[in-house]
Amino acid sequence: MSGLRAVDISAGYRGRPVLRAVDAEVPAGGWLGVIGPNGAGKSTLLKTLAGLLPHEGTVTVDGTSIDGLRPRQRARVLGYAPQTPEPPTGLTVTDYVLLGRSPYLPPLGREGRSDLRVVAEVLARLDLAGMATRPLATLSGGERQRAVLARVLAQQPRVLLLDEPTTGLDVGHAQALLELVDRLRREDGVTVVTTLHDLTLAAQYADRLVFLVDGAVTASGAPGEVLTQARVAEHYQASVAVLTSDGSRIVAPVRHAGPRPAPG
Numbered sequence: 001m002s003g004l005r006a007v008d009i010s011a012g013y014r015g016r017p018v019l020r021a022v023d024a025e026v027p028a029g030g031w032l033g034v035i036g037p038n039g040a041g042k043s044t045l046l047k048t049l050a051g052l053l054p055h056e057g058t059v060t061v062d063g064t065s066i067d068g069l070r071p072r073q074r075a076r077v078l079g080y081a082p083q084t085p086e087p088p089t090g091l092t093v094t095d096y097v098l099l100g101r102s103p104y105l106p107p108l109g110r111e112g113r114s115d116l117r118v119v120a121e122v123l124a125r126l127d128l129a130g131m132a133t134r135p136l137a138t139l140s141g142g143e144r145q146r147a148v149l150a151r152v153l154a155q156q157p158r159v160l161l162l163d164e165p166t167t168g169l170d171v172g173h174a175q176a177l178l179e180l181v182d183r184l185r186r187e188d189g190v191t192v193v194t195t196l197h198d199l200t201l202a203a204q205y206a207d208r209l210v211f212l213v214d215g216a217v218t219a220s221g222a223p224g225e226v227l228t229q230a231r232v233a234e235h236y237q238a239s240v241a242v243l244t245s246d247g248s249r250i251v252a253p254v255r256h257a258g259p260r261p262a263p264g
């Protein structure tokens with residue numbers, strides 16, 4: 001199958017199993033959203049798909065196991081943005097985003113004109129062109145988050161693994177980023193896997209969801225099937241309303257009923 005396929009994945013940290021027999025599949029050009037409460041194993045799954053954690057089971061991209069790939073080859077196939085990135089703050093935005101081109105440079109070679117063009121394009125698409133020469137250390141949290149995504153996009157991978165990519169972004173920049181990812185998926189056939197705590201955004205952008213609870217898949221399928229009020233209430237211990245608008249789910253927190261403090 002072209003796209004990404006994970007079969008029977010078990011993984012964790014030293015002496016601490018987290019994922020238990022997880023299956024996940026996303027065709028080329030598809031968008032898989034990984035959802036679940038804090039500590040469910042979403043980031044662990046993304047790290048495993050990125051080839052960064054030892055695991056049982058198989059992860060293949062377009063039919064090729066990622067385990068056999070060298071880091072340089074892997075970086076051309078998979079682009080991973082962690083949830084809490086720690087980019088080297090001394091670099092300028094351009095130099096940092098240029099790091100995304102490393103898998104394409106010859107050994108000890110310097111970037112060429114085409115690499116600089118890719119970087120300039122990505123910076124423009126992420127509204128960072130005006131900050132290209134600034135040190136990362138001087139960027140706001142949301143700007144830095146966008147720079148991290150710019151580095152991953154400059155890598156031009158076939159699969160994007162984005163762990164909470166909208167963290168710290170205002171609603172406009174969050175939407176612009178998700179629209180950009182959606183366009184890469186539709187126009188270039190990039191395969192996308194994201195974790196998103198915002199279930200409404202997850203439902204609107206992903207075409208399939210995997211719902212993880214305690215390291216295992218409790219539900220998977222189209223957002224409309226997975227995001228039921230009962231399931232969200234049970235696994236997040238949350239009081240929510242699940243509404244439908246334009247065929248897409250909206251998951252809205254609803255304040256628990258109870259006495260309200262008197263105004264004033």
Ligand SMILES: Nc1ncnc2c1ncn2[C@@H]1O[C@H](COP(=O)(O)OP(=O)(O)OP(=O)(O)O)[C@@H](O)[C@H]1O
Binds near residue numbers: 036037
């Ligand atoms: N480096 C680590 N070493 C040991 N345990 C870890 C490590 N990273 C995560 N864990 C544990 O693994 C479990 C799953 O963590 P993970 O970060 O995958 O969850 P998550 O679903 O992404 O959570 P969140 O929504 O809070 O980001 C948690 O119990 C966490 O404490």
